[in-house]
Amino acid sequence: MLDGVTLGVSGGELVVVEGSPASGKSTLLEVAAGARLPERGAVWFAGRNTATLQRASLPFVRRNIGYYNADALLVDEDSALDNVMSALAVRGEALSTAGARARDALAAVRSQELADRLVSSLSSGQRRLVALARALAGPPPLLVADEPAALLGEDARALVVSALARARDFGAAVLAATADTAWADALVAAGGRRINLCEGRIVGAPAIGLVPSPTMAEAREDEGPWSGSVESANGEDHEKAPALKGPR
Amino acid sequence: MNAAWIARNVRRQVEAHPRTVMATSVAFCLLALVAGGARLGTRAVARWGAFVGQNVHLVAYLAEDVDRQRALGLAKILGRTPAVARVTVIEPAQALARLNDTAQPFASDGRALDGLEPAYFPRSLEISLAPAADLTKRAADLAKRLRGAPGVTAVDAMTDGLARLLVWVKVGRALGLTILVALGLVAVLALVTVFVRNRGAVATRAAVLTQLGETPAAIRLPSGLWTAAAALAGGGAGALILALAWQPFLGRLEEKLGIVASQPPVPLAGFEIASGLALLMLTGLAMGYFATPLPQTSDHA
Numbered sequence: 001m002l003d004g005v006t007l008g009v010s011g012g013e014l015v016v017v018e019g020s021p022a023s024g025k026s027t028l029l030e031v032a033a034g035a036r037l038p039e040r041g042a043v044w045f046a047g048r049n050t051a052t053l054q055r056a057s058l059p060f061v062r063r064n065i066g067y068y069n070a071d072a073l074l075v076d077e078d079s080a081l082d083n084v085m086s087a088l089a090v091r092g093e094a095l096s097t098a099g100a101r102a103r104d105a106l107a108a109v110r111s112q113e114l115a116d117r118l119v120s121s122l123s124s125g126q127r128r129l130v131a132l133a134r135a136l137a138g139p140p141p142l143l144v145a146d147e148p149a150a151l152l153g154e155d156a157r158a159l160v161v162s163a164l165a166r167a168r169d170f171g172a173a174v175l176a177a178t179a180d181t182a183w184a185d186a187l188v189a190a191g192g193r194r195i196n197l198c199e200g201r202i203v204g205a206p207a208i209g210l211v212p213s214p215t216m217a218e219a220r221e222d223e224g225p226w227s228g229s230v231e232s233a234n235g236e237d238h239e240k241a242p243a244l245k246g247p248r
Numbered sequence: 249m250n251a252a253w254i255a256r257n258v259r260r261q262v263e264a265h266p267r268t269v270m271a272t273s274v275a276f277c278l279l280a281l282v283a284g285g286a287r288l289g290t291r292a293v294a295r296w297g298a299f300v301g302q303n304v305h306l307v308a309y310l311a312e313d314v315d316r317q318r319a320l321g322l323a324k325i326l327g328r329t330p331a332v333a334r335v336t337v338i339e340p341a342q343a344l345a346r347l348n349d350t351a352q353p354f355a356s357d358g359r360a361l362d363g364l365e366p367a368y369f370p371r372s373l374e375i376s377l378a379p380a381a382d383l384t385k386r387a388a389d390l391a392k393r394l395r396g397a398p399g400v401t402a403v404d405a406m407t408d409g410l411a412r413l414l415v416w417v418k419v420g421r422a423l424g425l426t427i428l429v430a431l432g433l434v435a436v437l438a439l440v441t442v443f444v445r446n447r448g449a450v451a452t453r454a455a456v457l458t459q460l461g462e463t464p465a466a467i468r469l470p471s472g473l474w475t476a477a478a479a480l481a482g483g484g485a486g487a488l489i490l491a492l493a494w495q496p497f498l499g500r501l502e503e504k505l506g507i508v509a510s511q512p513p514v515p516l517a518g519f520e521i522a523s524g525l526a527l528l529m530l531t532g533l534a535m536g537y538f539a540t541p542l543p544q545t546s547d548h549a
Contacts, residue, residue, distance in 0.1 A: 035459065056463075063461025075453050077264040083456075089253040090460045134460075 002027055002038070003200040009175050011141065014168040016187040017177040019197035025177035026069065026146050028197065032175055033067040033144040034058055045142065063090045066135035066172075069146040072128050076120040080106065080130045083119055087134045105137035106130070108163045109156075125152055132160065139167040145176040149183045157183055165190040257470040258477075265449070271442045272475060273482035276528055278435035280486025283524060284516055286428050288494050291514055293421050296507055306391055307338075307404045308373040314399040319371050322399060326375060331386045333378040343369040370401065443539045455543045468540040475536025476529045483528040487521045 002024050009015045009032075019025045030036040031043055034050055042049045050061045066087065074083045084102035093101065106112045109129045119127060132148050145164065149157040164187065168174045176192075178184050188194050196204045262269050310319055316337065323335040338346075344366045377386055391405035450471060457467045498513050516524075 034461075059458070059461045059463045061461070062459070065461070067459065073452070073456050073459060075456050077449060078260060082260065086457065087460050089256075090457065090462045092250065095252045095256065 001200045002031070002041075005197075005200070005202055007032075007195060007202065009142070009173040011171050011173045012168060014164060014174040014176070014187060014190065014192035015195060016184050016192045017175065017195045017197050018181065018184040019177070019179065021179055023179075023197045024200035025179070025197055027200075029067075029069070029144050029146045029175065029177050032142070033065050034062045035067065035069075064141050066138065066140035066143040066145075066167075068132050068135035068144070068148050070150060072124075072131035074119045074127060074131055074134075077118065079116050079118055080111065080122065080126075080133075081115040083130055084134045084137050087137050087140075091138065091140070093138075102133075102137055105133040105139075108136055108166055109133050110159055125156065128152065129156065132163065136163055136167050139170045139172040141172060143167050143172045143174045145174070147178055148176060149178065149180065158186070161186045161190050165192075168192075254466070254470055254473070258473045261453075261470055262474050262477075265446060268442055268446045269474060269478050271438065272478040272532075273485070275435045275438040275442065276479040276482030276532065277486040277489075278431060278438070278482075280483040280524065280528060281489060282428050282432045282435060284486060284490040285431075285494075286425075287516065287520065288490065288498075288513075289424050289428070292498055293417065293424075295511060295513065296417060296502075305374050305376045306387055306394070306406060308375060308394050308397075308400050309402040309404075310371045310373065311399050311401050312370065314371060316371070318399065319373065322397075323373055326373065326394075329390070331378055331390060332375055334376040336374045336376075338372045338374050340366040340369040340371060343372065439535065443535065447539070447541065450539070451541045451543075454540055458543050464542050467542065468537045471540045472533045472535075472537030475539075476533040479528040479532025480525060483525045487516070487525065490516060 017025050043051045085098045088098040111129045149160045319337045326335045387405045391403045394403045454467050
């Protein structure tokens with residue numbers, strides 16, 4: 001349950017949402033990724049409020065969001081490379097270039113050697129890395145990663161930090177969530193902005209960016225392709241809520 | 249997802265589930281055999297009906313005072329009746345000769361009918377009926393009318409044997425239909441089993457693609473396409489089997505039943521095969537498409 005959360009993430013920015021289990025992190029990320037709809041409030045992505053879109057339009061939003069969550073849902077009967085390529089296929093990437101991009105994404109999480117292996121033969125840790133590579137592939141305009149370092153070893157956790165930072169450096173808006181303070185610290189050290197979430201509310205530091213931003217209405221008019229923001233669940237008066245604007 | 253990706257997806261699914269594709273093809277092959285067999289079987293029964301019709305006749309026994317000229321006149325008049333195909337005047341000597349021929353196999357010394365004179369037999373008319381579905385009724389109607397005709401002393405409608413024959417034809421047709429329906433049900437059951445067993449893998453793929461932002465149509469299309477291809481392959485195999493095996497099978501069956509049909513069996517025409525394959529393909533496309541379960545849409549947060 002989210003309560004009055006207003007959060008903006010712009011292109012080239014890395015935001016880490018930290019909170020204890022059941023604090024609403026996963027819900028917030030699901031809403032941001034278009035996997036769930038808020039009962040009230042707005043979810044702005046590329047100048048559109050996705051919360052008010054018709055269901056038939058949601059796939060066209062989701063395909064521009066790289067989403068990773070604990071389920072790491074993959075197609076077992078396909079190879080790791082095929083799984084990563086499928087995200088690019090949905091986005092309309094040409095078949096001729098998708099393979100190289102997918103291998104790049106696997107290389108970003110040092111899993112290139114898994115490319116031709118069937119997912120069914122991978123360990124749970126390897127599956128998580130492949131799922132993360134799929135979310136990173138492209139990279140997408142918005143990358144949403146829920147506990148991407150959970151159940152991974154130290155090396156892999158550091159690798160995930162660098163992979164997210166790399167996606168950010170490529171211009172993606174990166175939103176990650178974790179209950180692990182040490183890992184959140186590592187993301188902050190890599191240039192990330194920390195948000196603390198407790199019982200569905202943002203506490204401590206302001207959820208919005210430090211840079212002055214236009215209003216939501218202005219952001220919508222700007223149609224900035226990389227900007228995204230969430231207001232939920234009581235989302236009062238979003239027209240007055242500030243948000244960050246991404247590069248055009 | 250463009251055409252190249254969809255084609256790749258189709259290939260991947262076929263490679264991942266070769267046994268499912270094979271089982272689907274076999275089930276559609278069985279459906280094609282059932283549909284084609286029903287079509288060809290209907291034609292065979294029609295041919296057998298014509299054969300039965302050619303061998304159905306009534307015998308009208310004429311009075312002693314009816315001479316050959318008058319008998320020929322009666323035959324001419326009866327020949328104009330729509331239900332009648334042919335009328336033959338049977339002279340007493342001919343009738344005796346036929347009886348002798350019939351009795352020959354049963355007489356141990358070959359002289360069983362030695363005492364009979366041709367004059368013992370009345371002149372008669374052998375009336376062959378035109379082939380029709382209701383031959384028993386037609387024969388009974390004609391016999392009834394002939395019994396009141398002048399110069400006719402008795403009429404043997406010979407409908408008992410005919411009725412028995414037609415009953416056997418009906419039984420055969422019902423049996424054939426039952427077998428075809430049973431085979432059809434087996435094919436449908438096989439298809440349902442294949443789809444139910446494969447549902448888990450298909451559902452996972454659909455859930456992944458939904459999460460990635462694929463549209464429902466693009467998620468379902470590859471399954472529809474490979475099922476349509478499997479239906480085409482299975483249907484083609486079924487048509488080939490019928491083309492190669494039906495005529496020899498029918499020939500052997502007719503030989504055993506003693507049926508000598510006047511016309512050769514008619515195979516399935518090109519347009520029948522093409523339309524049947526198109527129907528199977530569309531069925532496969534629809535089955536594959538709609539059997540792909542889409543995940544429930546998201547809950548509200």
